[in-house]
Amino acid sequence: MKAINPLLLLVEDDPQFQMLLSTTLESQDYRVLTAATGQDGLITARNHQPNLLILDLGLPDIDGQEVIRRLRKWSDLPIIVLSARNQESEITQALDNGADDYLTKPFSTAVLMSRIKALLRRVTKMPGGTQEIFQVGELKIELTKRRVFVGEQEVNLTPIEFNLLCVLIRHAGFVVTHRQLLEKVWGPSYVEHSHYLRIYMGQLRHKLEADPARPRYLLTEAGVGYRLSEGEN
Ligand code: CA
Numbered sequence: 001m002k003a004i005n006p007l008l009l010l011v012e013d014d015p016q017f018q019m020l021l022s023t024t025l026e027s028q029d030y031r032v033l034t035a036a037t038g039q040d041g042l043i044t045a046r047n048h049q050p051n052l053l054i055l056d057l058g059l060p061d062i063d064g065q066e067v068i069r070r071l072r073k074w075s076d077l078p079i080i081v082l083s084a085r086n087q088e089s090e091i092t093q094a095l096d097n098g099a100d101d102y103l104t105k106p107f108s109t110a111v112l113m114s115r116i117k118a119l120l121r122r123v124t125k126m127p128g129g130t131q132e133i134f135q136v137g138e139l140k141i142e143l144t145k146r147r148v149f150v151g152e153q154e155v156n157l158t159p160i161e162f163n164l165l166c167v168l169i170r171h172a173g174f175v176v177t178h179r180q181l182l183e184k185v186w187g188p189s190y191v192e193h194s195h196y197l198r199i200y201m202g203q204l205r206h207k208l209e210a211d212p213a214r215p216r217y218l219l220t221e222a223g224v225g226y227r228l229s230e231g232e233n
Helices: 013-028 038-048 062-069 088-098 109-125 159-170 178-185 195-207
Strands: 007-011 031-035 053-056 080-083 101-104 131-138 139-142 147-150 154-155 174-177 218-221 224-228
Touching: 007 013, 007 038, 013 031, 031 038, 038 053, 053 062, 053 109, 062 080, 062 088, 062 174, 080 088, 080 109, 088 101, 088 174, 088 178, 101 109, 131 159, 147 195, 159 178, 159 195, 159 224, 174 178, 174 218, 178 195
Parallel strands: 007 031, 007 053, 053 080, 080 101
Antiparallel strands: 131 139, 139 147, 147 154, 174 224, 218 224
């Protein structure tokens, strides 16, 4: 039995870019729906139940942020937002509103394709739940035993370091914002304390990375948050 190709919804108001992107996606065997306004995007999402949404944040009618907020009231559809360059605060807000990942224009098609694949894979792998071992490169984490290894060497982490690593593992391959990390590890009243994050991320890198200044696993998304590499790219 042949699997049905995933259905993607692209909400983008620039007609040339919309055309270019939908042609590219179709060439990769995705089925593509398009909308040029936020309102039309929301209606199309409701009527067609796509597998993934690619959302430009700058739209002519309702703001992309508002599209995410309205959509998240009834849907957990994976969302990748597209943003203009140097709009970190906008990206952070979109992620905190419930978007799953982002790309800054201009972006490479290869990166977009790998993000789409990763998100679709995460959705299909979600039921069944908790994994026992997370592994990438030399790094191995036994989650229920709370043990961490770099190669053969066991590494001791403090409880906060371990919890921070766990949040990143749960979102492996995806960006997690400063606010989300602070809230999940320290609690809701700590969301402004981003210096905690810098300190603990520095310690984690020191313990887990061969070269903490040029991390392979714990990647910085400048101005936005952190991403744990899944080993691809
Ligand atoms: Ca736009």
